[in-house]
Amino acid sequence: MENKFSIKNLDMYYGDFQALKNINMEIKPKEITSLIGPSGCGKSTFLRTLNRMNDLIEGVRVEGEVLLDGEDIYKEIDVTKLRTRIGMVFQKPNPFPMSVYDNVAYGPRAHGIKKKSELDEIVERSLKRAAIWDEVKDRIKRNALSLSGGQQQRICIARALAVEPEVLLMDEPTSALDPISTLKVEDLAEELKKEITIIIVTHNMQQAARISDKTAFFLNGELIEFDETDFIFSTPRDKRTEDYITGRFG
Amino acid sequence: MENNMKLDKKNELKEKLAHYLFLFNATVAIISVAAIAFFVFYRGLQPFIPGNAEGNYSLIDFLSGLEWRPSIGKFGILYMIVGSLLATFGAIILGVPVGILTAVFIAELAPKWAKTIIKPAVEMLAGIPSVLYGLFGLGVIVPWIMQISPQAQGQSLLAVIFVLMIMILPTVITITESAINSVPDAYREGSYGLGATKLYTIFKVVLPAARSGILAGVVLGIGRAIGETMAVMLVAGNPIAGLPNSIFSPIRPLTTNIAMEMSYAFGLHQEMLFATGVVLFVFIILINLILSRVTRGSVLK
Ligand SMILES: Nc1ncnc2c1ncn2[C@@H]1O[C@H](COP(=O)(O)OP(=O)(O)OP(=O)(O)O)[C@@H](O)[C@H]1O
Ligand SMILES: [Mg+2]
Numbered sequence: 001m002e003n004k005f006s007i008k009n010l011d012m013y014y015g016d017f018q019a020l021k022n023i024n025m026e027i028k029p030k031e032i033t034s035l036i037g038p039s040g041c042g043k044s045t046f047l048r049t050l051n052r053m054n055d056l057i058e059g060v061r062v063e064g065e066v067l068l069d070g071e072d073i074y075k076e077i078d079v080t081k082l083r084t085r086i087g088m089v090f091q092k093p094n095p096f097p098m099s100v101y102d103n104v105a106y107g108p109r110a111h112g113i114k115k116k117s118e119l120d121e122i123v124e125r126s127l128k129r130a131a132i133w134d135e136v137k138d139r140i141k142r143n144a145l146s147l148s149g150g151q152q153q154r155i156c157i158a159r160a161l162a163v164e165p166e167v168l169l170m171d172e173p174t175s176a177l178d179p180i181s182t183l184k185v186e187d188l189a190e191e192l193k194k195e196i197t198i199i200i201v202t203h204n205m206q207q208a209a210r211i212s213d214k215t216a217f218f219l220n221g222e223l224i225e226f227d228e229t230d231f232i233f234s235t236p237r238d239k240r241t242e243d244y245i246t247g248r249f250g
Numbered sequence: 251m252e253n254n255m256k257l258d259k260k261n262e263l264k265e266k267l268a269h270y271l272f273l274f275n276a277t278v279a280i281i282s283v284a285a286i287a288f289f290v291f292y293r294g295l296q297p298f299i300p301g302n303a304e305g306n307y308s309l310i311d312f313l314s315g316l317e318w319r320p321s322i323g324k325f326g327i328l329y330m331i332v333g334s335l336l337a338t339f340g341a342i343i344l345g346v347p348v349g350i351l352t353a354v355f356i357a358e359l360a361p362k363w364a365k366t367i368i369k370p371a372v373e374m375l376a377g378i379p380s381v382l383y384g385l386f387g388l389g390v391i392v393p394w395i396m397q398i399s400p401q402a403q404g405q406s407l408l409a410v411i412f413v414l415m416i417m418i419l420p421t422v423i424t425i426t427e428s429a430i431n432s433v434p435d436a437y438r439e440g441s442y443g444l445g446a447t448k449l450y451t452i453f454k455v456v457l458p459a460a461r462s463g464i465l466a467g468v469v470l471g472i473g474r475a476i477g478e479t480m481a482v483m484l485v486a487g488n489p490i491a492g493l494p495n496s497i498f499s500p501i502r503p504l505t506t507n508i509a510m511e512m513s514y515a516f517g518l519h520q521e522m523l524f525a526t527g528v529v530l531f532v533f534i535i536l537i538n539l540i541l542s543r544v545t546r547g548s549v550l551k
Contacts, residue, residue, distance in 0.1 A: 084445035094436035097459055107444035
């Protein structure tokens with residue numbers, strides 16, 4: 001199978017500080033990849049190089065290659081186009097202060113879709129895919145900020161899905177949620193995997209073990225180990241990986 | 251143990267003292283407002299109360315009159331109210347878009363070096379004494395208007411609008427900018443993450459989220475415009491009668507009516523100037539009521 005992402009010799013700097021060191025990684029389509037590692041090791045930084053979110057920060061420099069379906073995202077793809085192909089869900093739910101409907105319709109509208117019937121259809125489909133339709137279908141005009149944290153996060157997932165991304169990046173999407181909402185998001189990820197590629201940052205080992213096909217362990221900006229999740233959790237090759245997942249670390 | 255208790259007592263006393271010190275200082279502001287309001291209303295309402303020593307005047311004639319001739323006992327200020335409101339309205343219509351776009355530029359778009367020029371310039375603009383705005387208006391804007399105006403003089407509603415527009419810019423810009431800065435980055439990232447462009451993000455997420463702060467800036471701008479005196483006095487024309495019928499008509503704002511005549515007025519004439527102050531005061535109170543409405547639940551509170 002072709003790679004969705006091929007990352008080659010990726011270095012990333014915040015000014016003088018090197019946050020990612022020579023990362024090489026290949027991510028297959030329609031799989032879930034977990035990124036784990038102690039706080040500050042560069043997981044979020046890595047995730048944000050994949051949709052060029054770090055471009056917004058002053059003094060950031062990226063070297064090496066990130067290929068999406070064989071195309072260099074820093075050289076060959078327009079950044080707004082890139083971000084419609086790669087959706088992102090953030091650690092803290094960040095719905096816009098507007099109605100549920102306007103939140104989900106935001107992306108399609110930004111890309112020029114104006115027709116009401118078309119938007120209605122996209123909104124409903126996206127909310128259904130994000131497993132939140134039943135909970136909000138009667139209050140779709142209500143402000144999204146009036147929903148619970150878990151619901152807000154699924155609204156954000158629906159919002160990301162509304163532009164039909166091929167990849168979904170999730171940065172600790174359940175760290176602010178209760179166990180039940182967490183399970184809902186996990187089930188959702190497994191469901192979505194049938195159609196899209198998912199990369200998820202998590203501090204929760206059980207979560208990584210439960211839902212991901214591959215797991216990558218980062219430490220101090222380096223990719224220490226990257227393999228099938230089952231291998232990583234049963235027979236890690238590197239001593240540092242073993243220490244981390246058994247909790248003797250960080 | 252014993253010692254500790256003493257210390258506690260001492261600290262408690264200090265806290266109490268500090269508390270009263272703050273309270274006392276806060277009271278100064280409250281008393282000032284109350285005193286000014288009482289004074290203006292007390293003097294300004296006299297002519298409308300029957301049996302006033304200096305003579306009586308009908309409140310309706312005062313509020314609906316189109317002529318101000320103290321020498322023959324005519325005190326009508328409707329044309330001034332209209333002038334003040336039109337000037338303020340015009341300044342807001344022109345100044346608010348310029349102010350908001352400038353604030354957006356400073357907060358979201360400008361490169362660092364441009365910011366280091368624009369921000370101090372805006373602060374400087376806020377600090378210029380208003381009489382200098384008036385001189386600028388008189389020396390530059392009025393002669394320019396004279397060239398395009400059908401009227402003989404350049405002092406006009408339009409001149410006042412231009413001067414006021416420049417004067418409200420710092421208020422609108424500074425407050426809008428701080429409202430924009432307090433919009434969480436999470437909103438911007440959410441929008442960029444969906445492939446929206448920078449401009450789309452600004453107009454669809456950032457400005458709507460900053461809405462109540464921006465409105466507060468607009469309302470404060472209105473307050474500034476309606477209360478401005480020195481600068482507009484020099485460029486308004488200040489006629490003794492007549493509603494303005496075009497932007498080239500001279501106007502006589504409420505503020506300048508008071509400022510121009512108070513130094514030599516006495517008797518009923520003086521009281522009518524206070525009455526003009528009452529009308530001005532009512533406008534300011536209304537504006538503050540609106541302000542507290544729009545800032546409810548906003549970042550500026
Ligand atoms: N905007 C920034 N400017 C400078 N340095 C940064 C910036 N963002 C992150 N860093 C640094 O880069 C390193 C990696 O940060 P990153 O946020 O990627 O860690 P993380 O693995 O996601 O941690 P966590 O699990 O706590 O979220 C850290 O040392 C951090 O201090
Ligand atoms: Mg992180």
